[in-house]
Amino acid sequence: MNKPIPTPRACYLLKNKAYAYCTCNNSKDKPYCDGTHKGTEQKPLLFKVPENEKAFLCTCGSTKNAPYCDGSH
Template structure:
């Protein structure tokens, strides 16, 4: 399996709306980080769909190496 592009070595702090579905970029190529813009086409990567459990700010993974996608687990500190 190929490695994803590291979009940034920190989390993206984003405001989510409860009940809304989002698509997190897992390939690191999206120009709309941390969300998918279709740039994964032609790769083995697929966006990760998730529904916000509550309205508020969350940290979504920017390095694309989290063990808990789409949420940041501080893996970027080890890269």
Template sequence: MSGQPVVAEKGPKAIQVEAGKTYDWCTCRKSTNQPFCNGPHKGTSITPMAWPAEETKTVSFRECKHTGRASLCNGSHSNFLSADAPSVSRLSSGAGLR
């Protein structure tokens, strides 16, 4: 895997999380279920980042991969974001959820 960030999306993905649940945020950048892990890191030393939801609310997970290892968006994508609007979805399949 390259040392350079792979952009999954140019902006954050807003997702409704549930209090008390832990979400596995993808750090290998190869998941087809961004921003959550669905296992493509297996066989490497890379592991997903556990993100525990402290309350039920909508949070913006980063997909630009330009914020270091932090899972939540900090606006770094604005440096290269065009007129595209951030993507918004709800976690419905349970993938990436512990």
């Protein structure tokens, strides 16, 4: 059986709003952190954008440019 190909999530990010990107890859709200990592050494990647923007955020955890998808999947 073939695995589904992960797809990035299109997001509209707001200027200067704080976001928490999931780095544990277990969040039910990928690409955003939902606290699933609690009790581990994992921490979310906190970020802001300088201007409102539409972005494709990684949901597979393979990107080298987190939180943005770089096509690594």
